[in-house]
Amino acid sequence: MTTSHTAQIIDGNALAAQLRADVARRTEALKAKGLTPGLAVVLVGDNPASQVYVRNKVKACSDAGLHSVLEKYEATMTEDALLARIEALNNDPAIHGILVQLPLPAHIDANKVIESIAPAKDVDGFHIASAGALMVGQPGFWPCTPYGCMKMLESIGYDLRGKHAVVIGRSNIVGKPMAMMLLQKNATVTICHSATPDLKAMTLQADVVVAAVGKRNVLTADMVKPDAVVIDVGMNRNDEGKLCGDVDFAGVSTVASHITPVPGGVGPMTITMLLVNTMESAERDAAARGLV
Ligand SMILES: Nc1nc(=O)c2c([nH]1)NC[C@@H]1CN(c3ccc(C(=O)N[C@@H](CCC(=O)O)C(=O)O)cc3)C=[N+]21
Numbered sequence: 001m002t003t004s005h006t007a008q009i010i011d012g013n014a015l016a017a018q019l020r021a022d023v024a025r026r027t028e029a030l031k032a033k034g035l036t037p038g039l040a041v042v043l044v045g046d047n048p049a050s051q052v053y054v055r056n057k058v059k060a061c062s063d064a065g066l067h068s069v070l071e072k073y074e075a076t077m078t079e080d081a082l083l084a085r086i087e088a089l090n091n092d093p094a095i096h097g098i099l100v101q102l103p104l105p106a107h108i109d110a111n112k113v114i115e116s117i118a119p120a121k122d123v124d125g126f127h128i129a130s131a132g133a134l135m136v137g138q139p140g141f142w143p144c145t146p147y148g149c150m151k152m153l154e155s156i157g158y159d160l161r162g163k164h165a166v167v168i169g170r171s172n173i174v175g176k177p178m179a180m181m182l183l184q185k186n187a188t189v190t191i192c193h194s195a196t197p198d199l200k201a202m203t204l205q206a207d208v209v210v211a212a213v214g215k216r217n218v219l220t221a222d223m224v225k226p227d228a229v230v231i232d233v234g235m236n237r238n239d240e241g242k243l244c245g246d247v248d249f250a251g252v253s254t255v256a257s258h259i260t261p262v263p264g265g266v267g268p269m270t271i272t273m274l275l276v277n278t279m280e281s282a283e284r285d286a287a288a289r290g291l292v
Pocket residue numbers: 053099100101102103124144235243262263264265266267268269270271
């Protein structure tokens with residue numbers, strides 16, 4: 001008789017539902033003290049994927065009882081006009097989180113826009129002040145995608161201390177902050193990228209692999225150590241147009257101990273951590289106003 005191994009799936013939808021129920025409870029408690037958490041989502045232009053994402057974020061807010069406003073602008077909006085809107089939201093007491101959906105049209109300097117958001121309302125965690133706070137272990141907002149990945153590891157009771165975590169990808173919004181979060185939990189962290197000569201040699205040493213490249217089949221079964229934990233941050237389309245991640249899910253499932261699916265993995269957790277950050281921003285505001 002042969003034994004076949006199948007990894008345990010970390011269900012992002014189920015974990016997201018649990019965490020969102022907690023957000024809803026805390027939101028109710030804040031409302032009872034007279035403060036409603038509010039998120040502003042700013043969308044410039046008509047990127048079809050962005051339209052869908054933004055709608056999902058707004059719906060997640062209303063489902064959890066948060067106030068949200070969606071500000072939609074033409075692709076021709078000037079950078080100055082956008083900066084003026086952000087300034088207004090920075091000063092709006094009903095708004096605790098500001099999310100400017102990326103990508104922005106090419107004539108707008110995305111970095112300049114992100115740096116114009118008040119760090120206290122930077123629930124995306126993209127501001128330099130947020131990145132710096134994460135790096136030095138000070139309070140601040142963590143980027144939602146890697147934060148969601150940490151919650152997924154926490155959900156299986158995984159102790160990162162002394163483990164080797166390999167992050168594939170070095171973006172400012174996933175790879176780099178992911179590495180910092182893993183380091184903060186006492187993992188030994190390796191960051192691999194397009195100039196890494198032998199990726200497989202690295203991933204074969206990994207107890208945890210986080211794939212965040214944006215390319216299909218970046219991680220295949222032959223690259224994974226038996227019983228490793230695999231987190232798939234990828235969002236790609238396969239030849240049939242179906243959503244798929246960076247990981248060969250079927251193959252890697254025969255080797256790994258735990259794996260996250262796409263869809264239904266990191267995606268719903270990203271939106272959930274946006275709600276968590278917005279609610280925490282509102283709780284800090286309530287504390288500052290002496291309401292709690
Ligand atoms: N300022 C900013 N902040 C972001 O957080 C941000 C952004 N810009 N620009 C675009 C990316 C993309 N992103 C996703 C979030 C959730 C899913 C998600 O929930 N995906 C579902 C499937 C959705 C589907 O079926 O298309 C899943 O994986 O199960 C996907 C993508 C946030 N982003």
